[in-house]
Amino acid sequence: MISEAYIREELKQVKDPEIPTISIVDLGIVTGIDINDKNVHVTLTPTFAGCPALRLMEDMVVNHLNANSKLGEITVETSFETTWTTDLITPEGHIAIKKHGLAPPKRSCSTISMEILESTKCPYCDSGDTSMKSPFGPTLCRSLHYCNNCKQAFEGFKPI
């Protein structure tokens, strides 16, 4: 009998292609796992509507589960039924984001403001004495910052 928890553990092996330290489970984008005998249907929710990694992640899920001989047919869909926010990232996910050199997003930022972004904690020295250089970074989910304490430029995972 295949359990949802088993599939969830399996999907922890599938990493975000742009932040390879975090799994798609800890990123919070796996919003549904339906199991019918050996067949598995996985529902993902997009982090950003324009994220180019969306289809790639669908393929990665299918390929990873297809390689597991205990499982039957694997299907995956992307749905907006659950709206992804950075609050869906798990505590383990925050550690993984920091490990990649990114500042994890602050919690509960449904009303985003420049002030919230200004005091993003530096992922290298943990100082709060930082300034936000741009709310837009190299990927849709990142912002650009500078740490006044360790004099290091860094990127943050944008709260959304």
Add this chain to the structure above:
Amino acid sequence: MNSIDALKELLYKTADDQLIIGHRNSEWTGLGPILEEDIAFSSMAQDKVGQSEHLYNLLHQLGEADADTVAFTRNASQFHSSKFVELPIGDYSFSLIRHFLFDFAEYLRFESLRGSAYEPLAQVANKFFGEIKYHTMHANTWLDQLGNGNEESHSKMQDSLNYAWNYALGIFEPGPAEKILIDENIFIGEENLRKRWLDVIAPLIQNSGLSLPSNDEWKPIYGGRNGRHTEHLQPLLEEMTEVYSIDPSADW
């Protein structure tokens, strides 16, 4: 016109606005006045083009052609975007003013659509709303900085605002069957949206030291929603579809 046709009209104009402004934003890639602005406009372009794809997917679920076909094979007269979004990027002050006026309209459109009775649209609107907050925040920061900047920045922003204003009012061109959408709680209607928009942007413009054109000069430039466009749209579409047109059957 039945409610499905009215819904399609709403989805087409919303998606087309997103795709065309997204393409225009992307024209700043590599040319932004500073690196951070180059990245900002490129990121916003990616957001908007991505959002348009999801709206075209909703149309596909309602029986229209798939997203790529709809985005890349129509000519200008088949686009329902407002004339405002197709205008060339111009001086940076114009791009910033359009960014401000258009993105606040879009922000309020998606804010209201979060409550749409058409659930698939409400779901994507909820997602887009979270993303567009970053766009309006960016736009308002620059409006404030340059409007309250020096004499040169102020006058450039004011000139661009004066030029953009009637085009911006054209965003709210009433749809042919809005009453159906309003009655069925699918959409609040363009007139309502325009009121909300004015309530939000007027104080921000005032805080930026800029002035709205006087009321007697307000003449909305309509036509885009019915496929009547400026001479700027067709060349944009030709550029946007240049690679696709080489081999429409290519698998990417």
